[in-house]
Structure formats: C-alpha cells, structure tokens
Amino acid sequence: MSEISILKAEKSRIDGINWNNLGFGVYFSDHVYVSDYKDGKWDAGKIIPYGPMEFEPTLCTLHYGQSIFEGLKAFRSAKGGINIFRPDMNGKRLNHSAAKVCIPDFDLDQFIEALKVLVKLDEKFIPTERGCSLYIRPVVFGSGQFLGVHASDTYRHVIITSPVASYYPEGLNPVKILVESEHVRAVRGGLGSAKTAANYAASLYAGTVAKKNGFAQVLWLDGVTRHFVDEVGAMNIMFVIDNEIITPALDQGSILAGVTRDSVLTLARDWGMKVSERAVTIDEILEAYNNGKLNEAFGTGTAAVISPVGVLRYKDQDMVLNNQQIGPIAQRLYDTITGIQYGEVEDKFGWNIHID
Ligand SMILES: Cc1ncc(COP(=O)(O)O)c(C=O)c1O
Known part of the structure; x- marks a missing residue:
C-alpha cells in the first residue's frame, strides 16, 4: 500500500476546544484524510489540515445527493493506547452504501490504514474523560461539476475527526x-x-x-x-x-x-x-x-x-x-x-x- 502523505497544520485548533462542553460534532481535530477518485481509481490519499474546500456551484452532489457517510469512534483504552471500535464493519457498510448510489468501492485496507494514521496523528484530540470519545466521520461524495443528471466520474473521500462528549452527561437517560x-x-x-x-x-x-x-x-x-x-x-x-x-x-x-x-x-x-x-x-x-x-x-x-x-x-x-x-x-x-x-x-x- 502506498504511503499516505502528511501535510501538518501550522497552528493547532486544540486551544479553541472547550473540553468541559464538547457537545457533538462541534469541534474538529487538526487534520483530515482526503482521497480522490479519478480515471477509474482512488489515489493513496493524503492528510492535510482541516479547513475549507473549494467547489463550484455545479458540484453534482449539491444537486443530486450522491453522498454517503459513516460514523464510528476511537477511545482511550484503560490499558493505554487507542481503540477504534469495529472499523471493518463501517468500511464494509460504506461500500454497501456506495453501491446503492453508484459510488465506486473504497479499498478496506486503505480505509483502516487511513483511520489509524489520522487518529494517531491527532491523538491529543481524543478526550480523556470516560464517556467522551473521538467521533470519526468518513464522507464520500461525487466531486464532478456539471448539471446533467448522471453519476459523477470523480469522487472525494474525506475523513474528519471530532472530540465528542458523552451522549448522556448525567448517565443513561430514557x-x-x-x-x-x-x-x-x-x-x-x-x-x-x-x-x-x-x-x-x-x-x-x-x-x-x-x-x-x-x-x-x-x-x-x-x-x-x-x-x-x-x-x-x-x-x-x-x-x-x-x-x-x-x-x-x-x-x-x-x-x-x-x-x-x-x-x-x-x-x-x-x-x-x-x-x-x-x-x-x-x-x-x-x-x-x-x-x-x-x-x-x-x-x-x-x-x-x-x-x-x-x-x-x-x-x-x-x-x-x-x-x-x-x-x-x-x-x-x-x-x-x-x-x-x-x-x-x-x-x-x-x-x-x-x-x-
Ligand atoms: C438511520 C440509522 N439507523 C441506525 C443507526 C445505528 O447504526 P450504528 O450502530 O452503526 O451507529 C444509525 C447511526 O448511524 C442511523 O443513522
């Protein structure tokens, strides 16, 4: 598997995080993984600083919704290190979703490798408090820019990570x-x-x-x-x-x-x-x-x-x-x-x- 290139953020976003009130999907880690699909294949992907991405108003996904995503979590393990919970299941489901909306398959090993490298790089964003975790959001969408109704020829896969609070700060609430x-x-x-x-x-x-x-x-x-x-x-x-x-x-x-x-x-x-x-x-x-x-x-x-x-x-x-x-x-x-x-x-x- 080819190496994932890494371009590190010049300034960390970590100081902007309110660790006492993380909420859900409010704060984002320093980096994202990005892989593009062109000419019939996905590239090896790169890690770049989190930030805006530029698209024209004809981005086909805005019009025809050719977009799929996943949601999984990484945790600080009591034994030290980090646990990512069942990412293989999310990788397989991502490809199931992909097939439903004509998005090309993403290699499962490449998916797991991207998660590992990204989570490790932004390890400091994994909350230490029990109940909190690092939410991982892979999203794949048609990146073609056109107006005709058809599947895109090009796609982008982005993996975002976000420190999140426990869903129920006061415990399991019915x-x-x-x-x-x-x-x-x-x-x-x-x-x-x-x-x-x-x-x-x-x-x-x-x-x-x-x-x-x-x-x-x-x-x-x-x-x-x-x-x-x-x-x-x-x-x-x-x-x-x-x-x-x-x-x-x-x-x-x-x-x-x-x-x-x-x-x-x-x-x-x-x-x-x-x-x-x-x-x-x-x-x-x-x-x-x-x-x-x-x-x-x-x-x-x-x-x-x-x-x-x-x-x-x-x-x-x-x-x-x-x-x-x-x-x-x-x-x-x-x-x-x-x-x-x-x-x-x-x-x-x-x-x-x-x-x-
Ligand atoms: C519509 C829907 N059903 C079920 C689930 C539960 O799936 P999972 O256990 O993989 O989070 C989710 C959450 O992702 C969902 O959005």
Missing part, C-alpha cells in the same frame, strides 16, 4: 420516542439500508416536528403498510418481550445495518438470551405492552450506544416503559459495550483495532 405514522423514511427497494444523505434529508421534517412536541426522535414504520417497525431516527430499535430481544430483520433493505445492533445481538446470543430478527408490527408491540409483556425497548447506535425508551407514543397512546427507568438488559449491554470500547472488559470478539 428518551421519549414518537411512532411516526404519517411520514415515511424509506421503502422496500429504496435507499433505506444505505447511509446516504437522502435518508437524512427525508427524516428531517418528521424529526423536527417530533422534537418540537418534546420527543427525542421518531420511530419509523415501513413505507408500504405503515404497520411494520423499521428503526429510530439515528438508531436501530430493540424490544424485550417476555425476556426475548426482538428487532426488525434487515431483509427488506429499508433499515441501516447498525454496528451497535450487531454488537448487541452478538452479546445477547453469547449470554444465552433468546434473540429474534424478524418482522415486527407496531400492533404487536402495543399488544405486548397492554399484556404487561413489553419489558424494555431501547435504541442502539454509535452516538449513544444504548438509548432506553422511556415513553413510546403511537397515535394517542403512550406506552410508558419500565417506569421510565433503565432496564437491566439495556444497562448490561451498555456497560459491556462501553467496557470493551474503553479496554476495561475483555474484547472476546476482537472488535477493537488497537493503536499503541
């Missing part, structure tokens, strides 16, 4: 979720399984209305019948019914194959729990709730890891779960996954990529 029964995010045969800009654009309206009404996010139903549960705004959803973990299957292609989802299912199976990936309707959830069998519900995603649902509103009924307290399964999953990420719990599945 959230209020609104079941969205009017608007839809994705349909079978569409782009739902891709992490592409279009899906987030499609989710903004319903998400904004839900927030105004006091909900953290919406729970999407399938785009055809509006009975089957898909996923939450930026999380997959899991229900615990009669001590069985039930989550929508990926086979309809309308939901994102979350890395945290996979980690949760792997751990739960390893613990001997009953786990089902299958179609689940909102009526089934309501019925389980009314019969007192809905023990817990929680979202899974990189940002919050596990996000317990305290209230789930469907039409005019509020399902109040577990007295709006964190359930034992959500808590155990959260403790185990974050424990692995911070190097405190044995990484028996080999999920972390460690950098000394």
Whole structure:
C-alpha cells in the first residue's frame, strides 16, 4: 500500500476546544484524510489540515445527493493506547452504501490504514474523560461539476475527526420516542439500508416536528403498510418481550445495518438470551405492552450506544416503559459495550483495532 502523505497544520485548533462542553460534532481535530477518485481509481490519499474546500456551484452532489457517510469512534483504552471500535464493519457498510448510489468501492485496507494514521496523528484530540470519545466521520461524495443528471466520474473521500462528549452527561437517560405514522423514511427497494444523505434529508421534517412536541426522535414504520417497525431516527430499535430481544430483520433493505445492533445481538446470543430478527408490527408491540409483556425497548447506535425508551407514543397512546427507568438488559449491554470500547472488559470478539 502506498504511503499516505502528511501535510501538518501550522497552528493547532486544540486551544479553541472547550473540553468541559464538547457537545457533538462541534469541534474538529487538526487534520483530515482526503482521497480522490479519478480515471477509474482512488489515489493513496493524503492528510492535510482541516479547513475549507473549494467547489463550484455545479458540484453534482449539491444537486443530486450522491453522498454517503459513516460514523464510528476511537477511545482511550484503560490499558493505554487507542481503540477504534469495529472499523471493518463501517468500511464494509460504506461500500454497501456506495453501491446503492453508484459510488465506486473504497479499498478496506486503505480505509483502516487511513483511520489509524489520522487518529494517531491527532491523538491529543481524543478526550480523556470516560464517556467522551473521538467521533470519526468518513464522507464520500461525487466531486464532478456539471448539471446533467448522471453519476459523477470523480469522487472525494474525506475523513474528519471530532472530540465528542458523552451522549448522556448525567448517565443513561430514557428518551421519549414518537411512532411516526404519517411520514415515511424509506421503502422496500429504496435507499433505506444505505447511509446516504437522502435518508437524512427525508427524516428531517418528521424529526423536527417530533422534537418540537418534546420527543427525542421518531420511530419509523415501513413505507408500504405503515404497520411494520423499521428503526429510530439515528438508531436501530430493540424490544424485550417476555425476556426475548426482538428487532426488525434487515431483509427488506429499508433499515441501516447498525454496528451497535450487531454488537448487541452478538452479546445477547453469547449470554444465552433468546434473540429474534424478524418482522415486527407496531400492533404487536402495543399488544405486548397492554399484556404487561413489553419489558424494555431501547435504541442502539454509535452516538449513544444504548438509548432506553422511556415513553413510546403511537397515535394517542403512550406506552410508558419500565417506569421510565433503565432496564437491566439495556444497562448490561451498555456497560459491556462501553467496557470493551474503553479496554476495561475483555474484547472476546476482537472488535477493537488497537493503536499503541
Ligand atoms: C438511520 C440509522 N439507523 C441506525 C443507526 C445505528 O447504526 P450504528 O450502530 O452503526 O451507529 C444509525 C447511526 O448511524 C442511523 O443513522
């Protein structure tokens, strides 16, 4: 593999960071990785200072949304060094998304190498506080400048890193979720399984209305019948019914194959729990709730890891779960996954990529 060239920033951005109030995606590290695709291949990439990039107003991505991205995290390990959590999964999902919107594949080894070199170079931006981490945002977009509707011939892959706070500064907080029964995010045969800009654009309206009404996010139903549960705004959803973990299957292609989802299912199976990936309707959830069998519900995603649902509103009924307290399964999953990420719990599945 060719060497990644590095042009170091003349002045570090680190002094501008408020470490006591990092928020999410507010501060950026000194450098980004950039690789360009031209004449049918990706170049080896370079690391350059974070800063503006110049484009003409005809940048095709602005018009036709040929854009995909990823989200993963690096942590300071309790054993020393840095852990990047399951970057191979994000690399594979990036290529799945790429295929959906006609973006060329990116080499997985090159992806992992770029992450390692970039994270190591900006190591000082990884927060030391437990719960905080370095969020990594790879984004790939068509870089062609034209107005005809067609796939671009050229692409740019940029990897940004950003020190972020714990999602819940006061601990794991159960959230209020609104079941969205009017608007839809994705349909079978569409782009739902891709992490592409279009899906987030499609989710903004319903998400904004839900927030105004006091909900953290919406729970999407399938785009055809509006009975089957898909996923939450930026999380997959899991229900615990009669001590069985039930989550929508990926086979309809309308939901994102979350890395945290996979980690949760792997751990739960390893613990001997009953786990089902299958179609689940909102009526089934309501019925389980009314019969007192809905023990817990929680979202899974990189940002919050596990996000317990305290209230789930469907039409005019509020399902109040577990007295709006964190359930034992959500808590155990959260403790185990974050424990692995911070190097405190044995990484028996080999999920972390460690950098000394
Ligand atoms: C739509 C959507 N679903 C699910 C997830 C959870 O995926 P992951 O666990 O890989 O963060 C995310 C977050 O990236 C998301 O944006």
